Amino acid sequence: MNQILKHAVTTLLRMILLLxxxxxxxxxxxxxxxxxxxxxxxxxxxxxxxxxxxxxAEYWGLNEPPVKRYFTWLSKLMQGDMGTSITYQKPVTxxxxxxxxxxxxxMAIAWLLSGLFGFLLGIMSGAMQGxxxxxxxxxxxxxxxxxxxxxxxxxxxxxxxxxxxxxPIGLSVPIGKLSSEVTLLExxxxxxxxxxxxxxxxxxxxxxxxxxxxxxxxxxxxxxFAKARGENKWTLIRRHGLRNIxxxxxxxxxxxxxxxxxxxxxxxxxxxxxxxxxxASAAGLKGDVPLLLGIALCSVLFVFVGNxxxxxxxxxxxxxxxxxxxxx
Amino acid sequence: xxxxxxxxxLLAILTTILLVGCKSNKTKIExxxxxxxxxxxxxxKDALTVSVGGGFYEGNFNPCTGYGTYGYGLxxxxxxxxxxxxxxxxxxxxxxxxxxxxxIYTFTLREDVKFSDGQKLKPEDVVFxxxxxxxxGSSVDLTMLENVEVIDSNxxxxxLNRAYSPFTRTVALLGIVPEHAYNDxxxxxxxxxxxxxxxxxxxxQQLIVEPNEYYYGTKSQFKQITFLNIDEETALAAAKxxxxxxxxxxxxYAKETVEGMHIETIKTADNRGxxxxxxxxxxxxxxxxxGNNITSDPVxxxxxxIGISRQEIIDNALNGxxxxxxxxxxxxxxxxxxxxxxxxxVVEAKALLEExxxxxxxxxxxxxxxxxxxxxxxxxxxxxxxxxxxAVAFSENAxxxxxxxxxxALDWTTCKQIARNVPTCIGxxxxxxxxxxxxxxxxxxxxxxxxxxxxxxxxxxTVDGYLEAMIAATSEDEAIEFGKKAQYDGTTGAxxxxxxxxxxxxxxxxxxxxxxxxxxxRIHPHGHGAPVIQNLSEWTYTN
Numbered sequence: 125m126n127q128i129l130k131h132a133v134t135t136l137l138r139m140i141l142l143l144x145x146x147x148x149x150x151x152x153x154x155x156x157x158x159x160x161x162x163x164x165x166x167x168x169x170x171x172x173x174x175x176x177x178x179x180x181a182e183y184w185g186l187n188e189p190p191v192k193r194y195f196t197w198l199s200k201l202m203q204g205d206m207g208t209s210i211t212y213q214k215p216v217t218x219x220x221x222x223x224x225x226x227x228x229x230x231m232a233i234a235w236l237l238s239g240l241f242g243f244l245l246g247i248m249s250g251a252m253q254g255x256x257x258x259x260x261x262x263x264x265x266x267x268x269x270x271x272x273x274x275x276x277x278x279x280x281x282x283x284x285x286x287x288x289x290x291x292p293i294g295l296s297v298p299i300g301k302l303s304s305e306v307t308l309l310e311x312x313x314x315x316x317x318x319x320x321x322x323x324x325x326x327x328x329x330x331x332x333x334x335x336x337x338x339x340x341x342x343x344x345x346x347x348x349f350a351k352a353r354g355e356n357k358w359t360l361i362r363r364h365g366l367r368n369i370x371x372x373x374x375x376x377x378x379x380x381x382x383x384x385x386x387x388x389x390x391x392x393x394x395x396x397x398x399x400x401x402x403x404a405s406a407a408g409l410k411g412d413v414p415l416l417l418g419i420a421l422c423s424v425l426f427v428f429v430g431n432x433x434x435x436x437x438x439x440x441x442x443x444x445x446x447x448x449x450x451x452x
Numbered sequence: 453x454x455x456x457x458x459x460x461x462l463l464a465i466l467t468t469i470l471l472v473g474c475k476s477n478k479t480k481i482e483x484x485x486x487x488x489x490x491x492x493x494x495x496x497k498d499a500l501t502v503s504v505g506g507g508f509y510e511g512n513f514n515p516c517t518g519y520g521t522y523g524y525g526l527x528x529x530x531x532x533x534x535x536x537x538x539x540x541x542x543x544x545x546x547x548x549x550x551x552x553x554x555x556i557y558t559f560t561l562r563e564d565v566k567f568s569d570g571q572k573l574k575p576e577d578v579v580f581x582x583x584x585x586x587x588x589g590s591s592v593d594l595t596m597l598e599n600v601e602v603i604d605s606n607x608x609x610x611x612l613n614r615a616y617s618p619f620t621r622t623v624a625l626l627g628i629v630p631e632h633a634y635n636d637x638x639x640x641x642x643x644x645x646x647x648x649x650x651x652x653x654x655x656x657q658q659l660i661v662e663p664n665e666y667y668y669g670t671k672s673q674f675k676q677i678t679f680l681n682i683d684e685e686t687a688l689a690a691a692k693x694x695x696x697x698x699x700x701x702x703x704x705y706a707k708e709t710v711e712g713m714h715i716e717t718i719k720t721a722d723n724r725g726x727x728x729x730x731x732x733x734x735x736x737x738x739x740x741x742x743g744n745n746i747t748s749d750p751v752x753x754x755x756x757x758i759g760i761s762r763q764e765i766i767d768n769a770l771n772g773x774x775x776x777x778x779x780x781x782x783x784x785x786x787x788x789x790x791x792x793x794x795x796x797x798v799v800e801a802k803a804l805l806e807e808x809x810x811x812x813x814x815x816x817x818x819x820x821x822x823x824x825x826x827x828x829x830x831x832x833x834x835x836x837x838x839x840x841x842x843a844v845a846f847s848e849n850a851x852x853x854x855x856x857x858x859x860x861a862l863d864w865t866t867c868k869q870i871a872r873n874v875p876t877c878i879g880x881x882x883x884x885x886x887x888x889x890x891x892x893x894x895x896x897x898x899x900x901x902x903x904x905x906x907x908x909x910x911x912x913x914t915v916d917g918y919l920e921a922m923i924a925a926t927s928e929d930e931a932i933e934f935g936k937k938a939q940y941d942g943t944t945g946a947x948x949x950x951x952x953x954x955x956x957x958x959x960x961x962x963x964x965x966x967x968x969x970x971x972x973x974r975i976h977p978h979g980h981g982a983p984v985i986q987n988l989s990e991w992t993y994t995n
Binding site for chain 1: 500501510511512514517518521522546555588589590591592593594595639651652655656657658660676678680681682683686689690692693695863864865866878879880882884886888890903904905976979
């Protein structure tokens with residue numbers, strides 16, 4: 125019991141340290157970026173007088189020294205106030221709240237799809253090592269893993285929305301329709317393409333790792349023994365292989381949260397999908413410190429939870445690792 | 453083994469072909485698509501779907517924090533409005549007077565106007581709007597406003613802290629908000645006196661507007677207009693599949709054709725040029741280098757202005773889409789075309805340079821004078837390819853004169869920081885003639901300033917005199933006259949001293965559905981996209 129408590133405490137401490145570190149680095153990056161938030165707000169070449177620009181800076185606290193700005197933000201954060209976004213002129217918490225669900229839905233679907241397909245493709249191509257199917261899968265994975273997400277997104281859009289007209293050209297709801305009239309089916313229809321795009325990029329690492337693991341497993345002694353008993357290949361894999369193969373796959377799958385989040389920024393922008401990703405790029409382009417920090421913290425939590433789950437699951441799935449009495 | 457290798461190669465080739473095949477779809481989309489689209493407005497005449505860039509999807513429709521300051525707000529109207537010839541006339545006001553000293557502006561309010569919620573517009577709303585805007589720490593610049601109050605029950609009296617003739621423009625570009633309906637959520641669902649109201653806003657995705665039934669002006673023929681937030685390439689592709697009625701396009705796509713649509717090119721005051729620092733190099737208090745040893749020679753500035761070919765630069769940098777300009781305010785009422793300039797006068801420009809002692813003695817194609825090479829750097833901001841292209845084309849064009857201009861792409865903050873030493877490509881053009889003052893007045897010419905106001909560090913006492921008279925004027929006509937004199941009064945002025953070199957007024961291009969009429973468009977200000985909706989309620993569609 126004590127052991128578990130200790131772990132929980134260290135984990136929590138680690139998370140807090142991570143959050144602090146990321147917020148400081150993000151803050152430094154934003155303020156040293158060549159984007160002047162005042163410019164972004166009033167328009168770079170507007171005829172707004174210097175006096176008014178100073179009023180703007182004062183109103184948004186942009187003229188304070190950086191250290192002071194950071195600590196102001198931090199002390200407000202402690203009170204649950206994440207500041208006001210200069211881009212949307214609304215409290216950051218409100219923006220995050222309204223977009224979180226959209227992003228999580230998108231990422232969850234993409235995550236499940238990529239895990240499932242990656243795992244299946246990996247098993248099949250590993251089991252049929254050297255076959256034409258295996259080569260196809262391998263080539264596909266190599267190509268996909270070296271292709272930028274936004275480009276895939278554009279291709280998908282060009283092919284399925286524009287050329288074939290199967291899917292809408294973006295947004296999460298139909299064009300020009302009142303939200304009261306939007307059906308669940310329409311929402312799903314709008315979600316498919318971005319989710320598919322996002323899942324494609326996650327498939328390759330799972331598939332390739334699983335494939336390699338299957339190949340290793342099939343070479344092992346216990347499989348040879350099982351073969352000798354007359355079991356066929358698929359039964360073998362089901363009875364003796366799956367658990368061993370699942371371990372790396374699941375770890376990878378949970379550890380891929382960071383790529384998932386990064387990919388969602390790009391995919392959401394291409395499909396004008398109203399999640400955290402598109403807000404992140406809007407904030408970046410406007411030098412919107414509070415919003416960007418808010419999103420950074422969100423993404424850190426998200427990735428941290430992913431990695432933590434991977435660690436815990438690893439321990440559950442593979443008792444050998446737990447033997448040292450450490451869960452993490 | 454051999455067989456395997458061949459197989460592998462074949463596979464690789466196949467995959468590549470597949471991917472390339474997908475990619476080339478991008479260009480193949482040009483064939484018109486016949487698949488009917490549910491949203492195709494060609495069947496429905498009462499709804500439009502448009503894509504005109506950003507600025508609609510954050511839900512910042514609050515005039516007090518800067519919505520509509522460029523003259524194309526949808527939901528509000530102002531005491532004055534800017535006409536199609538960029539003059540001002542009464543809108544919510546029936547008349548106004550300016551005091552002799554230019555400090556007091558008194559507006560009489562129309563009696564018959566209602567907000568989109570049916571409530572009557574009161575003079576208190578105007579006072580509330582200006583007071584709120586002044587304290588909002590936003591892009592609404594009311595630093596000249598001392599006080600505003602209601603007098604005689606239907607008059608609003610503004611007291612300024614200094615005479616400021618462009619105040620009429622300030623008033624014309626600030627939409628009036630209702631005091632009774634102004635709250636935290638106002639910005640995303642504004643109540644106003646303008647032609648439209650928000651029907652629905654899906655943040656980051658689309659804005660749907662419908663006509664405001666209480667609007668006192670031309671009512672829109674359409675029941676619903678949807679603004680779509682999709683990126684430019686997607687928008688173009690969507691237009692090709694018949695889903696859009698109007699799309700802004702960058703000039704580089706202007707050569708494309710879309711079934712059922714035609715291209716419209718709209719003139720703008722969206723000007724591009726370079727500042728040419730008028731003082732020699734020196735070091736300012738911050739230790740930065742300001743001034744420029746080459747451009748501080750008036751002969752070099754003149755030779756560049758008359759020797760280059762603007763049309764050639766436009767052809768090279770902008771695909772030929774744009775209008776050559778010599779004057780900063782080209783197309784606006786306060787532009788003074790005098791003395792009429794022509795360019796491409798290479799021989800004359802060369803003679804001027806020779807006469808001033810700029811001679812190429814070492815045969816490297818670059819002139820020298822007193823051992824200094826006639827060469828300097830210029831910059832174009834990295835986030836706007838057009839500007840970098842202009843910088844490169846300008847530098848190419850100046851080579852024939854024996855002037856070596858080195859074009860660099862730099863981030864915008866750096867561009868601005870070093871602009872007083874390294875000329876940068878600037879864009880201007882809005883509906884307020886304060887721009888004339890900001891461009892040429894010597895109060896901005898200091899070596900320690902870091903902003904784009906008079907980044908040429910030009911100072912001419914005669915010009916200053918005219919500019920101050922312009923600001924102190926009590927009528928727009930008078931002010932504009934002084935503004936013109938500051939550019940050229942028959943003997944001197946900015947147009948004769950060449951503190952800048954203006955190259956082009958960008959044209960704004962749109963694909964428009966055949967049969968959709970955009971009415972009379974007032975010359976567009978700086979910024980491509982949204983200005984086209986300035987008269988949205990006057991658009992008509994005839995099949």
